[in-house]
Amino acid sequence: MLSVAWHTLRTRWAAFTGSFVALALGVALVAVMGQALAASLNAPTRAPERFAAAPVVVRGQDVLRVATPAGERTAELERPRPVPAGTVAALRALGPVTEDRSFPVRTSRADGAPAAPGNLVGHPWSTARFAPYRLTAGRAPEAADEVVVSGGWTTVGARLPTADGPLRVVGTVRGLGFENAVFYADARAARLAPDVVQLAVEADAAAVRAAVADDGVRVLTGGSRRLADADPGRDAEALTALNALFGTAGGVTAFVSVFVVASTFAFAVDRRRREFGLLRVAGATPGQVRRTVLAEALVVGVLASATGCALGAYGAPLLGDLVVDGGLAPGWYAIGGPGAGVWPYQLAFWTGLSVALGGALAASWRAGRTAPAQALREAAVDGRALTWGRRAGGAALLLTAGATLAYALATDPGDLLHRKTYVVRPMLLITAVALLAPTLVRPLLPRLPGVVGLLARAHAVAGIRRSAAVAAPVLVTVALAGSLLGATATLDRARSGEARQQTAADFVVTPRDGTTLPPRDVERLRRVPGTLVSATSATSVHTLEDGVALVKSEARAADPRLLARTARLPVTSGELADLDDDSIVVTEEWARHRVGQRVPVWLADGTARTLRIVAVLAVGTGDNGAYVTPANAGGAGVDRVAVRVRPGADRAAVAARLRAVEGVRVTDGAQWARAGRPQPARTTLLGLLLVLGIALVYTGISLANTLVMAAAERGPALRALRLAGGTSAQILRLAATETLTVVAAGALLGLLVTTVNLAGMSAALRLLSAPPALVVPWTAIACTTGACALLALTASLTTTATALRLTPSARGRRPRGRPVSG
Template sequence: MLTVTLGTLRTRWVTLVGTFVALALGVALIATMGLGLASTLDAPEQKSERFAAAPVVVRSADELRVHSPTGDRTQPLAQPRGVAPRIATVLAAKVPTIADRSFPVRVATGDGDSLVGHPWSIAAFGGYRLTAGHEPRRPGEVVLAGDPSLVGKALPVRTSAGLSNRTVSGVVAPARFEEAMFFADGEAAKLSPRIDNLVVRAAPDVVRTLVGPNADVQVLTGDDRHRADPEPNRDRDALIAMNALLGTAGGVTTFVSVFVVASTFAFAVAQRRREIGLLRTAGATPRQVRSMMFMEAAAVGVLASIAGCALGSYGARWLARLLVDERLAPPWFTVGAHSWPYHVAFWTGLLVALAGVTVATVRAGRIRPVEALREASVDSKAMTCGRWVFGAGLLATGLGMALWRMLSDPADALHRKTYTTQPMLLITAVALLAPILVRPLTRLLAWLPAQLPGATGMLVRENAAAGVRRTAAIAAPVLVTVALAGSLLGATATINEAKAAEIGDQTRADLIVQADDAAGGFDSRTIAQVRQVPGATVTASATTAIYTLEEGTALIRSEAHAVDPHDLAVARTLPVRSGDLADLDDNSIVVNDEWTQRTVGERVDVWLGDGTKASLRIVAVVAAGTGNNGVFVTPHNAPAVAPDRLDVTWAVGADAIAGAAAVRAVLEPTGAEVQSRTDWIQSQYPSNSRQTRVGYLVVLGIALTYTGIALGNTMVMATSDRVRDLAVLRLAGATKRQVLVLVGVEALTVVVVGAVLGTIVTAFNVLGIWGSLAALSVRSTVVLPWRTLANTLGACAVVAVVASVLPAIAALRTRPVELAGARE
């Protein structure tokens, strides 16, 4: 049998190359994602940046720490307290200190760049050095990063004090960790009285002694100083986000790789049924046939898996560069020297190859010799008992999970991991059941062409219907390509439409005004001026946070809105599940139905945005919707938070045009953006950021590129196996052009069959999202990405036609008589 095996490998080189390519690329994908994922598990200790040269940094903890039975739980405070004045006074009396302050600044020219303001005396600790000009010496002077030609120029700068011209007295080299503007120390203190950090020139032990055992103060030295940097957990958060992204991408690519490899190897076995029949006729036992094909698969599997691991090492480095270039990963991110991804990729590839061949040869080995020869020409029984069981089981599981999720936890369907992995069950189910779907679909699609003059349409219909296994195997890559692209993008688009509809349904105001970040919210005088506009009812709200300890173990932060309850119903229409919004007062709270405690009248222990603990009574419960509905409290429970949004509603008969002009005139000095209801809703429409698009490229683009290659690979294998059929057509009188047209039309037909199956899977998945949104009381429309589906179908069609016609052209160069008599 070893001689037969070696001879087979030599004569069926197209099938050998096809299975080798599919497996090598699949293993490469798994290795690439595995190496990237492994590299996100270890991060070097983040070094201090803005305070790299500071001896000691003292800062407020600015975090809420709550004791639970399983240990302390912490969350950053929505309203940081800063260093207490008492601590600052004690330290300044004993040792040299420099106060650090951070506050938003906006340059009101061009794109309105947002910067962060600091006192100049703190600049040196972050490595800032003047490259031109001098330090800010007067209140109207500033220093910023930029070209030396900026020195002496006046820039309109917006701060909490309003808009004013500031003269650039000097420039510094840009820093990686922030875009800063430096003010004179006295001016910075006026703009931001709160002290965020204190740089202390003294020994750490001396500082700790002076501070005393104060739990709200941190004394930072060495690498711990990075906790005072802007975004101190930037690298850790980026790695966590990358871990989630690559975990999802790894799951998708592993599924696609296993799916395509198993399908390719099963198709390779199906191509050899005539050969198996001849071997059985010659006296080979089923065990010998299985052993021969198992050894072939093992040989190809080992070599292809080794090649795939080698390709994966290069692919992982390319992936790391892409993530760094697109700012999804920290600049230092590289692929580490990890071995387990290679083991996972190698053994997964080898086992899938062996499993695919084993399953296919079990049935082939059981067929009697005469039956094997008969089935080599026509697929009489394409569905096996195991295929029925697994296909029906996966279909029931996929549909059942979607229904169960819709009824029990509809919000889970909106999570990326859920709608990314959900299609896999249905794709696999439809792929297993494809043989029973292919024949009727093919006959339906080819019915009209079969009625046209000529034999092309009839031959396409009969060839595809007779070769069910071949048609199903070629349609499989198209199915997974269309289903993945349609399901992921369709789910995202449907959820985005739902979010936009939810915003529109809940917004009743005629004008919405959002405060400029640099202004720090609206003061009471400005709000009073807007309320004096004839016919205007103004609802002022402030964004804060509420913390709750769920089930005694998890400290959960919820976005909260502080608003006057009498104005709330005028500006917004909230989906109230129970209770009454009008009952909201200083001792109560409105929660959403994602909270563990959500019974009207029940008291819940919460912590406010500044860390103050409070016990509030639940007066109403609103639907969580798509996640935008937070909780509501009164301004009393959001101390020291200025309103950052104004909703203006016009009374009946009021002059809305004149009123809007008056509102804009009042708010012009604040730099706030005044938008109509329509413009506001449009501006809030969810849009994919550049990083999100790159994420889709990683999750979807790589997997779809692989399936496109697999489709072309399978088409080459299928066409090369039909050289005798092509020769018979030529001997029957068909011209080369007619044969090539037939091959191309057959390829297009099979691609359309796969696209129809993929679209069906897409529709089921998107309908599941739509049902979950309906269960969340969110009005939405079903959005199918038709353009993407059409582009995907077009790309698959081009790949399939080219990969089928080119081998046919090569085969037709040989005389038909020689092709008809050629050995397989």
């Protein structure tokens, strides 16, 4: 069988080129994604930065620990607790103790002032030696208005206007790359940031541990001192986003490659009916025919998988450089190399081989059922458009897609809004429609005017399997583009509408640097005449669900009386005005969400409380969170101020007074709803574009391969058109019309799948009491359809023009036989 398969591949290499290229590309992508995932499984241990030279760092409680029947559950606290005063006193008896403080430095606009970076962070000068920072010019700060800055953006003697008053730069230090530091005199830093969350102790580590009471305080030595740096988990968070990006791309690659390879083998087998019929006439059994097809797939699979692994080894480092240059990964991230391991290549190779054999399995079964009489067939018209296997498989997948959608809407509509769900769910419906494509394409083929239009439709209907093979990859690409980009656009519009509905304020004030507003600025905003001001803080609460799962929920802290007048929250039960220091407002997705119930919670600083539920909010798009009073904010600072203009007050004057406060951004309610709504993560958008790029490449491969395989059997039709007097231009126009008609049918099927998927998401939004939205990305669909049409048209015209050069015209054809003499 292998020898027969090898000779078949040598003589019919053009028919298998598309399968080979598609499979090799798929294996290469799987190999690259596997190496990318291997490189992103674990972040390297980052060395300590700010306290690299400190012997011991003592840090206040920053981990919540809750005992459950299934063991201890832990969660990182949003705001660590200050080191207890008693612990600080005990540590001072062991050796020198240096208190650390960190706070944002807000620069003001002033003529002649140096252009400062936007992320300045302040520290006491006494902590600079632990990084270590060394003076490159000037001296240490002594007075309250003196500072030392890192980096080369300013010089000694410069004036630095800030929201806390003007500062004089009396010294500079070389920047170390991980922060833009501003060092104050210790006394001034203590006034700006009174709480001491961590401190450096110059004493023996064992003595420090003995002196620290068991109150959650952590003693950091060696490499663990990196946990005292700002955002020590940033590398792990970046790798999590990369895992999602590469995992999605790898999954779609596998799906599309299986689809293309399976459809290619199925179409190739269907075009070889006469060949298999001749084998049956020569005495071949059905099993031998099936083994021949599988042997062909085995040879193609081995060669393509090996080629794909080689391509993957070459392309992996390029992808690593691309994501680093694009800011999606840390600078140390790299893909490939000697330590990458061989498992990604093994996974890619065996996946490719399995895809080849699996894609050919159904085709081989059909090939084995070919009757010897097929050798006598001359007609190119397809018989039954849809086999019972495709009919049953398509119907089963269609019912499964409908049933799972209905179940999700009935039990957990919020799951339909998650990225993993709206990326994976369309594939089920796409596969179902693709299996039923031979039946669905026929009624979508329009009756075009003119002889060319009539012939184009007749050719497409006569070769309905070929038409379905062309329409199917278009369906996949258009449906993926519409479903994925439409899902993000639908969620974006729903969130925007939700924000507009819930905002009753005339103005929203936020800090320009994205941190929190100082208390004095909040007081200045409250003193603006003719306003009602509601200051809120972003915080979080932890709950224990089912007695074993420690769940973090986003929350906001606000004065309930002011909140009710500046916001329109979607309350489903209870009263928002009943919120006090002993209660909480929750959403319907909480395990306990009945008014009057008491729920144990842990605040953002780890404080344990038992609060009474006074109101319940609708889930919405998932951005609605819990509400508590400022007493339960866990030390969170004000990050948003909603301002409502009182009746009779001058709106323009109020806006001017609000903008006069330094360091704030003032927007009206509508602008804030548009600009402040959550946006899809950059990695999510790039992941979707990567998925669509992969789908479009596979579409081009599938279209070219299908049209090349179909060119040979169209020779008799072209000869007939030539004999009927058709010119080359007319035949090319006929081929173009037929191709574009079939592409349009595939695009319509893709649009149908997109509409169904987005309709399910819109129904979920309605059930969640969110503003229903259904956004079809017409631009993306039009561009995708145009790209598919261009690829198909290029392949069709190229193969038709090649065939025309080999087909004699009616004028050039000489009659056979003897000439008749007069």
